[in-house]
Amino acid sequence: MSSEAWFDEHYDAVYSYILMLVKDSHTAEDLSQETFMKVVRNEHQFKGDSLVKTWIFRIAYTTTMSYFRKMNPITYYFDLYAHSAKHEQSSEETVLLNSQQRQFYEALNQLKPSYRQVIILRKIQEFSTKDTSSILNWSEGKVKMSLSRALVAFKEELEKGGFTNETLIR
Amino acid sequence: MKHLSDDEIARELEKLGQAFKPSAVQKEKLRRSIFASARPKKVFRINTLLPSFISLIVLLSVGVGLYVTIGGSDTTNVTASWDGMLLEQSSRTSPTRYVLKFYGTSLTIEDDFLGSSFMSDKVDKEAYLRGYKIKEPLLIPGTYENYTITQSDGTYKLKVDGKTGFTYNLEKKGPRILVGEDGIEYSSRVYLDTLEVITDAITPERLETATQNEHTFLIEWGLDSMDRGNHDFESHEHGQLVVSTDFDELQRGQAVYYHMPPSVIAKNSAVPEMYIGRVVGLPGETVEIKGGQVYIDGKILDTFYGKATRRGAGEEEYFKTVPSNVIVDEQSTREYFNMNMAAVTVKENTLFILVDQWWRGYDSREYGPLPIGEVEGIITGTAE
Numbered sequence: 001m002s003s004e005a006w007f008d009e010h011y012d013a014v015y016s017y018i019l020m021l022v023k024d025s026h027t028a029e030d031l032s033q034e035t036f037m038k039v040v041r042n043e044h045q046f047k048g049d050s051l052v053k054t055w056i057f058r059i060a061y062t063t064t065m066s067y068f069r070k071m072n073p074i075t076y077y078f079d080l081y082a083h084s085a086k087h088e089q090s091s092e093e094t095v096l097l098n099s100q101q102r103q104f105y106e107a108l109n110q111l112k113p114s115y116r117q118v119i120i121l122r123k124i125q126e127f128s129t130k131d132t133s134s135i136l137n138w139s140e141g142k143v144k145m146s147l148s149r150a151l152v153a154f155k156e157e158l159e160k161g162g163f164t165n166e167t168l169i170r
Numbered sequence: 171m172k173h174l175s176d177d178e179i180a181r182e183l184e185k186l187g188q189a190f191k192p193s194a195v196q197k198e199k200l201r202r203s204i205f206a207s208a209r210p211k212k213v214f215r216i217n218t219l220l221p222s223f224i225s226l227i228v229l230l231s232v233g234v235g236l237y238v239t240i241g242g243s244d245t246t247n248v249t250a251s252w253d254g255m256l257l258e259q260s261s262r263t264s265p266t267r268y269v270l271k272f273y274g275t276s277l278t279i280e281d282d283f284l285g286s287s288f289m290s291d292k293v294d295k296e297a298y299l300r301g302y303k304i305k306e307p308l309l310i311p312g313t314y315e316n317y318t319i320t321q322s323d324g325t326y327k328l329k330v331d332g333k334t335g336f337t338y339n340l341e342k343k344g345p346r347i348l349v350g351e352d353g354i355e356y357s358s359r360v361y362l363d364t365l366e367v368i369t370d371a372i373t374p375e376r377l378e379t380a381t382q383n384e385h386t387f388l389i390e391w392g393l394d395s396m397d398r399g400n401h402d403f404e405s406h407e408h409g410q411l412v413v414s415t416d417f418d419e420l421q422r423g424q425a426v427y428y429h430m431p432p433s434v435i436a437k438n439s440a441v442p443e444m445y446i447g448r449v450v451g452l453p454g455e456t457v458e459i460k461g462g463q464v465y466i467d468g469k470i471l472d473t474f475y476g477k478a479t480r481r482g483a484g485e486e487e488y489f490k491t492v493p494s495n496v497i498v499d500e501q502s503t504r505e506y507f508n509m510n511m512a513a514v515t516v517k518e519n520t521l522f523i524l525v526d527q528w529w530r531g532y533d534s535r536e537y538g539p540l541p542i543g544e545v546e547g548i549i550t551g552t553a554e
Contacts, residue, residue: 004205011197016190029192029200036204101186108186123180124187155174163174 003040010053011036013125014060020108020120021064031067035060054131057121061135107157115150122147245322252319257348260486261355264304268311268354277317277330279309308338308352344461344508345470357486361470368466370473373423377402377411380551385416388553389427389444395531396425396446398474399482402526403446403549411446413547420521420542423473424449425549428523431537438532446549447533447540448475451514451522457534459511464524478507478528511535521545 014035019028038059046055097105108116121132122143129147133140192200257270267282299305314330321327324342329335340348340356348356361367375398382388388410396403403411403425413427420426430445451457456467462478462485464471471477480488485507489497497503506529516522520539525531534540 004201007201007204011200012191015192015197016187019190019192020187029196033200033204036200040204097186097189100182101189104182104186119183120187123183126184151176151179155179158174158179 003036003043006039006052006056007036010056013053014056017057017120017125018060018064020105020124021116022067023109027067031063032060035063038063050134051131054127054134057125057127057131057135058137061117103158103161103163107154107161107163110157111150111153114146115153118143118146119150119154245320245327247318248321248326249317249319255358255360257356257358259354260347260357261304261353263302264307264352264354265299265302266307266309266354268307268309268356270309270356272317272319275316277314277328279311279314281309281311304353306352307354308336308350309354310334310336345463361472367470367472368422368476370423372421373473373475375474376400377408377425377549378551379554380412380414382412382553383414383416386412386414386550387547389413391446393442393446393531395525395527396448397481397527397530398479408552410553412550412553414550415547417548420449420452420545420548422449422452423475426521426523427546427549428540429544429546430532431540431544434532434537441532444546445532447523447525447531449521450475450524451516451534451539453516453518453520453542455516455522456513457511457516457522458513459509459535462507462509475524475526478509480506480527480529482526514538519543 011032015028015032018031018035019025022028022031035056039056042059046052108119111119117136118132121127121135122129127135129140129143132138133143136143138146252272253274255270255272257268257272259266259268265283267284269280269282271278271280312334314332314334316331318329318331319326320329326340326342326348328338328340330337339351341351343349343355345361346358348358350356380386390405391403391411392405394401394404401407405411411427417424425446425448427444427446430441430443435441435443450464450471451466458465458468464476474482477484480503483491485504488503488507489500494500509528514522514534516539519542521542522534523540524533524535528535
């Protein structure tokens with residue numbers, strides 16, 4: 001399978017993943033472009049010992065991380081990068097969300113980056129524990145542990161914003 | 171208050187993810203930017219290729235220059251000049267005796283070898299062939315039409331077209347010797363190239379009796395340096411030699427009686443002070459020996475004293491007539507018959523002297539051109 005077919009299949013997921021992290025559509029476009037450039041360039045290096053999607057997401061993850069590292073060299077190392085972005089854009093500017101989605105997204109953004117990563121990958125992109133562990137280069141145990149803690153923290157954040165079972169619009 | 175269930179959260183997060191999906195237009199735009207830039211169109215830009223072009227041109231001109239100066243071997247068609255050529259096999263290292271006749275447009279190859287026809291069928295053919303160095307001669311006897319011969323330096327390429335066509339390379343080894351690509355040696359009756367030939371119709375091969383007068387005196391000569399198979403010049407066979415001091419201008423081929431330069435005597439005290447040699451190079455000429463043949467100004471000296479001999483016999487004749495058990499060292503004897511000497515320019519008032527049996531005497535090969543003043547007289551013949 002060629003990289004162009006991979007692009008067709010996985011671009012949407014990669015873009016949405018990056019956009020959720022960087023919150024800016026232009027930056028997200030740039031980074032997903034960079035990601036797929038790397039995919040095209042290193043196509044022959046893909047050995048097939050994991051899913052293509054996992055491999056591409058690993059590239060997307062490292063690309064995004066190096067972007068943050070470049071933007072905020074110091075805060076990155078303290079796991080704080082999301083909070084200190086200089087001109088953080090509001091979610092309204094990013095994508096069109098209904099009020100409930102906005103609440104969810106903002107709650108997600110209140111979490112610390114590692115929790116955010118694990119929720120996005122496991123729950124939104126729906127990767128398995130094993131795939132998530134290879135994307136983040138964590139152990140599977142760490143993924144499981146982080147996920148359960150992240151979900152607890154996420155629920156707390158939602159409830160802080162007055163979100164309960166009753167208010168959920170289904 | 172009821173907490174949200176994990177399932178509900180998961181469902182909502184999934185919905186949230188959908189909202190972040192890019193539009194189809196955006197995706198198409200990006201696709202083009204990625205895959206167009208990954209395979210950039212080849213654009214012909216003269217500037218990027220200019221260094222390659224220039225180096226190519228420089229390389230070519232250097233190559234051509236080298237070819238012209240070093241190689242310079244252009245191929246010329248010499249078919250016409252081979253009309254009437256007769257090549258006879260002179261080597262005995264193959265079970266063949268080829269004779270190649272070039273006449274008009276046809277080439278006839280004959281094989282005069284008798285060897286195997288004398289033998290009964292019982293004789294093992296392989297064992298018989300073992301005695302020959304060249305086991306598979308390339309030429310097939312027959313008559314061939316329309317041959318061409320091209321020459322490139324010292325190599326002649328014989329080409330016959332048609333069904334029975336073949337090519338055969340002959341390398342020039344001497345003025346009249348060719349060696350085929352399979353190693354068979356041929357000799358021709360005529361000189362292979364149109365080199366000018368210097369001949370000498372005056373000088374006799376054998377000394378005749380000469381009259382004596384007031385300008386002559388008699389000498390005794392005992393060395394075999396002038397031997398041409400008849401103990402020539404040797405007094406114990408032919409008596410004393412007549413030397414005449416009355417000569418105007420020395421001619422090529424004249425035998426002279428002269429003072430041996432002291433440098434030679436210093437090296438070998440057995441060398442007599444007065445010596446005999448033959449005038450080969452005259453003032454102003456250039457003398458060179460290539461493959462046992464003397465060249466004067468690049469022209470072949472086709473005289474009996476112009477090539478390496480042993481008792482008057484050239485290489486071919488010598489090995490034909492002398493029994494092989496008498497020849498001590500064939501290798502060095504062959505080398506003698508094919509000796510080389512770098513070109514020597516004969517200055518004014520000097521002469522280039524050679525003895526007749528090169529390996530038995532001293533001459534200008536040893537001491538260079540001889541000043542004319544050292545010549546005492548010319549040898550006119552034997553005394554009556």
